[in-house]
Amino acid sequence: MKSNxxxxxxxxxxxxxxLLFSEYRKLNLNEIELxxxxxxxxxxxxxxxxxxxxxxxxxxxxxxxxxxxxxxxLIQRGFIEITDEYSNEGIRFEKYSVKPLWEKLVDQFLIxxxxxxxxxxxxxxx
Amino acid sequence: MKSNxxxxxxxxxxxxxxLLFSEYRKLNLNEIELxxxxxxxxxxxxxxxxxxxxxxxxxxxxxxxxxxxxxxxLIQRGFIEITDEYSNEGIRFEKYSVKPLWEKLVDQFLIxxxxxxxxxxxxxxx
Amino acid sequence: MKSNxxxxxxxxxxxxxxLLFSEYRKLNLNEIELxxxxxxxxxxxxxxxxxxxxxxxxxxxxxxxxxxxxxxxLIQRGFIEITDEYSNEGIRFEKYSVKPLWEKLVDQFLIxxxxxxxxxxxxxxx
Amino acid sequence: MKSNxxxxxxxxxxxxxxLLFSEYRKLNLNEIELxxxxxxxxxxxxxxxxxxxxxxxxxxxxxxxxxxxxxxxLIQRGFIEITDEYSNEGIRFEKYSVKPLWEKLVDQFLIxxxxxxxxxxxxxxx
Numbered sequence: 001m002k003s004n005x006x007x008x009x010x011x012x013x014x015x016x017x018x019l020l021f022s023e024y025r026k027l028n029l030n031e032i033e034l035x036x037x038x039x040x041x042x043x044x045x046x047x048x049x050x051x052x053x054x055x056x057x058x059x060x061x062x063x064x065x066x067x068x069x070x071x072x073x074l075i076q077r078g079f080i081e082i083t084d085e086y087s088n089e090g091i092r093f094e095k096y097s098v099k100p101l102w103e104k105l106v107d108q109f110l111i112x113x114x115x116x117x118x119x120x121x122x123x124x125x126x
Numbered sequence: 127m128k129s130n131x132x133x134x135x136x137x138x139x140x141x142x143x144x145l146l147f148s149e150y151r152k153l154n155l156n157e158i159e160l161x162x163x164x165x166x167x168x169x170x171x172x173x174x175x176x177x178x179x180x181x182x183x184x185x186x187x188x189x190x191x192x193x194x195x196x197x198x199x200l201i202q203r204g205f206i207e208i209t210d211e212y213s214n215e216g217i218r219f220e221k222y223s224v225k226p227l228w229e230k231l232v233d234q235f236l237i238x239x240x241x242x243x244x245x246x247x248x249x250x251x252x
Numbered sequence: 253m254k255s256n257x258x259x260x261x262x263x264x265x266x267x268x269x270x271l272l273f274s275e276y277r278k279l280n281l282n283e284i285e286l287x288x289x290x291x292x293x294x295x296x297x298x299x300x301x302x303x304x305x306x307x308x309x310x311x312x313x314x315x316x317x318x319x320x321x322x323x324x325x326l327i328q329r330g331f332i333e334i335t336d337e338y339s340n341e342g343i344r345f346e347k348y349s350v351k352p353l354w355e356k357l358v359d360q361f362l363i364x365x366x367x368x369x370x371x372x373x374x375x376x377x378x
Numbered sequence: 379m380k381s382n383x384x385x386x387x388x389x390x391x392x393x394x395x396x397l398l399f400s401e402y403r404k405l406n407l408n409e410i411e412l413x414x415x416x417x418x419x420x421x422x423x424x425x426x427x428x429x430x431x432x433x434x435x436x437x438x439x440x441x442x443x444x445x446x447x448x449x450x451x452l453i454q455r456g457f458i459e460i461t462d463e464y465s466n467e468g469i470r471f472e473k474y475s476v477k478p479l480w481e482k483l484v485d486q487f488l489i490x491x492x493x494x495x496x497x498x499x500x501x502x503x504x
Contacts, residue, residue, distance in 0.1 A: 005260050013142065022163070059151055060146065060151060102384060103384065107384045109383075128362060213340065228258060228261055263397045274437050291400075365382065
C-alpha cells in the first residue's frame with residue numbers, strides 16, 4: 001500500500017505553462033507535434049536527455065519513421081534543438097533543448113499582450 | 127518589463143503526472159483526445175469548470191462538431207464525467223470531472239507494477 | 253490500494269517558484285513568515301480563500317495570537333492583501349491575495365539580473 | 379523584455395505535495411527545518427545534488443554551524459539521507475536523498491486516512 005504510493009510519487013510530475021495549451025495552434029503545432037514535445041520534456045525532466053525516435057514513438061500512436069521525420073521538422077522549424085554537452089569527466093554527449101519552444105511561446109504571449117492593449121485603447125477611444 | 131513577468135505568472139502552470147504521457151496510448155487514447163483532456167484540465171485549473179466545445183475547439187485543430195463528438199465519446203468511454211454542483215447560494219451548475227481519467231491511470235500503473243514484479247520473480251527463478 | 257493513491261492524488265500539489273526559496277531572506281522574510289505565506293497559498297490553491305488564524309496556526313508551531321499578529325504585519329509590509337470579491341450571485345466575500353508577494357519577488361529578480369549584468373560588464377572592462 | 383521572461387522561466391518551479399504543508403508539524407518538524415528541506419529539494423531539482431551548509435545557510439536566516447547541526451539531526455532522525463552514486467564514468471559522488479521524508483509523509487497520510495475511516499464508522503454506529 002505504502003510502497004505503491006511511493007512508486008507513484010517517484011514517477012513524478014511535469015509542469016507545463018497553461019499558455020502552451022491555449023497557444024500551440026497559433027504556433028502552428030498540431031496535437032501530435034505538441035504531444036511529441038511534451039514527451040521530450042518528460043524524458044528531459046527524468047534526466048534522460050536524448051530519447052530516441054524508438055523510445056518516443058513506443059508511447060505514441062505514430063511509427064518510428066514518422067517520429068523521426070517529425071523530430072527533423074521540429075528542429076528545422078525551430079521548436080527544439082540538439083546541443084552538445086560535456087560531462088564532468090569531459091565526455092561529449094548530445095541532448096535535446098526545448099528552449100526554442102519557450103522562446104516562441106513568450107513571443108506569442110507578448111504579441112497577445114500587445115494586441116489586447118491596443119484593443120483596450122481603441123475601446124476607450126470610442 | 128515587470129508587468130509582463132507578472133502577467134506571465136498569472137497565466138499559471140498545469141501539473142501533469144509524467145505517467146499520463148507514457149501511458150495514454152495503453153489507455154487507448156490518441157494524441158488529439160489526450161490534448162482535449164489536457165485542455166479541459168487547464169480550464170478546470172483556471173476555475174472555468176464547464177468549457178464549451180466552441181471554447182475547446184478554438185484552441186485546437188479540430189472543428190466544433192468533431193470536438194462535441196469527441197467529448198461525447200470520452201464521457202461514454204469513462205474518461206470524463208459531468209457532475210452537478212451547487213454554489214454556496216444553492217444554484218445548480220454543471221462541471222467536468224477528470225477523476226475517471228486518474229482512476230484509469232492508477233489502474234494502468236498498478237497493472238504495470240504487478241507485471242514488473244512478476245517479471246522480476248520469473249527472472250529470479252531462472 | 254487504488255483508493256489510497258487516488259486520495260493521495262486528490263490532496264494535490266503546490267507549484268512554488270524556485271526563486272522564492274533562494275530570495276525570501278533578501279525580501280526580509282524569516283522561515284516562519286515564509287511557511288505562513290506557503291500555507292496561505294496552499295489554502296488558496298484548494299479554493300479556501302480566506303483561512304482563519306486558527307486554521308493556519310493549527311498546522312504551524314505558532315499560537316493563534318502570534319499567527320494573527322504575523323498576518324497583520326505581512327499585510328502592513330505589503331506581502332499579502334485582503335480583497336473584496338463578489339460571487340456570481342452578488343454576495344460579497346473576502347479573500348487573501350498573494351499578488352504583492354509575487355511583485356516583490358519579481359522586483360528582487362530584476363535587481364539580481366541588473367546587478368549580474370553590471371558585474372559582467374565590469375569584468376569585461378578589466 | 380523577452381529575455382527577462384525567459385530567464386524567469388529558467389529559474390524553474392518546485393512541486394511540493396500540499397500535504398507537506400498541512401502535516402510537517404505532525405512529523406515533528408519546525409518551520410526552519412521544513413524550509414531547510416525545501417531548499418535541499420530546490421538544489422536537487424536544479425541538478426545540484428549535494429549543497430553544502432554554506433550554500434544552504436546563505437539563503438536562510440541561520441548560521442553555517444547551525445545549518446550543519448540541523449542537517450546532522452535531520453539525517454539522524456531519518457528525514458534525509460546521503461547516498462553514494464556513480465557517474466557514467468564510474469566516479470563516485472555523494473548526494474542527498476529526500477526519499478525518507480516522502481516515506482514519513484506517506485505514513486502520516488495513511489494514519490490520517492485510517493483515523494478518518496474509524497471516526498466515520500463510529501459516527502455511523504451512534
